[in-house]
Amino acid sequence: MEKAGIPAPEPRVERFEKLGFGMFIHWGLYSQLGQGEWIQRIGNIPGPEYAKLKETFTASEFKPKEIARAAKRAGMNYITITTRHHDGFSLYDTRGLSEYDALHTPAKRDLIAEFVDACREEGLLPMFYHTTLDWYQESYVNDFTAYLDYLYRSVEILCTRYGPIGGFWFDGNWDKPEEDWKLDELYGMIRRLQPEAMIVNNTGLEHRGEVGHPEIDSVTYEQGRPKPMDRRGMSKYVTAEMCETINDHWGIGKADFMYKSVPALIESLCACRKVGANYLLNVGPTAEGQILPVQTAMLEMVGDWLRIFGQPIYEGKPSDIEGEGDNFALETSDGKLYLFIYHLKISGHANVTVNGGGAGEKTFTGLQRKVESVRWLDNGEELSFTQDGETGTLRFHATGFPYGVNYVVRVAEATTA
Template identity: 60%
Template sequence: MAIPVPLPYIERFEKLAYGMFVHWGLYSQLGRGEWVKFIEKIPTPEYKKLKETFTAEKFNAKEIACLAKDAGMRYICLTTRHHEGFSLYDTRGLSDFDAVHSPAGRDLVAEFVEGCRLYDIIPFFYHTTLDWHQESYQKDFESYLDYLHKSVEILCTNYGRIGGLWFDGNWNKPDADWKESRLYEIIRKHQPEAMIVNNTGLFEQGRVGHPEIDSITFEQGTPSPMNRQGMPKYLAAEMSQTMNRHWGVGNNDFCYLSPKEIIENLCACRKVGANLLLNVGPTAQGQIPEYEVAALRRVGQWVKLNALPIYNGKPYQVHSTDNDFALKAEGKLYLFIRNLNIAGPSNVTLGEKCDTAKAFLGIKQRIKSCRWLDNNEPLSFTQNEDGLFCINATAFNYGSHLVIRVAEVELA
């Protein structure tokens, strides 16, 4: 059975490869994660008072977009409204529970889009579908859906062209009629090439949903390869992941990913053709914490070294050792290789100092040359008629370790 051809905007999305998720709202003032209202059972009238202290005085969308650029991230998805029900955009009369009616007094989504445009970053809008603030969510669901759809139409018609909309919350009422077709018709009317994503949650990762959905989701889980044969439509895939154990800022959460782990997770996504959407949780006033800034910029240096295969590479089927894998881009193969040694004096290096033999089975086209992508060092190799390709993966020079190193293979 044939694999469908991706629509142009879906193909462009896949080449974005790596994005920033930003979870920010009233909950950020409490510093105990984005679910704090629900988990701590904070009464709505009490929680609503957080609006009166929301100033956003350190929210600088241009700085955030610049950070994404430095990190090698090509898109940012901002929580325009999370489950707490507070909107970072001007709801234009639908509600006064928004940023323009807070001490911030600004349309923060407008600032976000402006910052993204300045640095050639594609803006995406996260929008909750469940709502802890709106009483109609529990008491008059039809009325609530009208409110939700009007909210989404505001986002589709007031901020220029956007990359997509990322919904989250349908899993809260799995048996309800969410009128998804009506919602997606609004988006297609105003933003015909916007990606439509609807998160299937922690327990249904990779589930294919409504026909208008453009990407399946893997929340906090490594994407699995997708068999697209016979699908009515080509779907992208995306993993969303936190840098610690919370989406919104957790002041006492010290369990952060290292740059090494981020590189490994990005590669795990690209191995199967999926994007990585990595989250940051700004502080109460809208500033991204220092550790996230430093870690993202460090990973960005690695992405810059391997930009061509990371953004443009497509999965290439080979069998390998050590969970190594291959991507193909612009007529060349790119081998992503782990577990390399470091060469150096025995009194400062641990373990083996020698080169490593790496084998890949399934490359039947004749190979012309092989080199490390980061420094152009040529690599010796052998190849037989059965598609077995072996390279002598030279050790890192002392003072360098790329976690996963990429070899460029030129085909004859």
């Protein structure tokens, strides 16, 4: 499936792509207000008033082992946490750089150290979100050179005090696009101290999918749907990741009831993997650090789906074989083809099923290899098919879901010669 003219991914990038699905955590002082992570700026809260939230930050319910287990249960393979968000407050021990950190709150804990340990216990890759803009540090406005030194030393602490980490997810350069952020120095330090770490820098909503710097390992897509990467002519292989909120806020919104549905989350995951992108799904813990039960329950259901269909999600690569409508194909290195089918319905009596139909012939084009069998991945049911070798067309009969079953997206495995 390797294409001519496209560079091979470096090992860290290849490993990252196979992780497929991760948890994003937005948690900080703003969580105490329960109005999202941007409430200081959007709510016009004066800096000194906002900073008083430090005095009531307890982290009393922050149990990273439980969070890591929830992520593992959901089929996630890595967690990206806000070590410092735009408000400038750090969840880690800044070791004298600033007193605006978790060690100088009632929590009196290095919350990132605990997080990293919990991830490793569950076999998850810990990754660090870190803001590059800062609403707390006066130097960000008054002395940008001094601020960049502060940012550099902050990241250096994260590079040296927590063992090998999965990567850095930076966010904020878009706030000062005209400035020289001295990224060669920052990224060079990461390459030296954490050579296996992914480097990601969020390009924001206006520049989704842009690379931005030669050291970037993954482009970002914030909300929406990622696009296929055109890597022709690239100097290195760059992957992609799409991050999405589970409701309408990154940090907890106590009055935000606009939760996405479980089917929408499954479809987002599939849409990401269709183009080879990872899916980074956000949760916003409470002021004390607990993930809300509704969010945990939704993640569990996605995990149930992945226990059935996880193999192609994690191991599959985008394919040139095309389906009709939303249907698409992924291929694995062992030559298997996985056909993702949307909009099937439950088979059964009209009085006890909803909107029957959706089953029937499904067509895929661009397939030149001989197909030997097609079966549903969930129950092994063999499906009848025909193949036209001259046109590269595969047609198979997709049966509906058995009564009592609806996987939202169902996957058929096609074995090819």
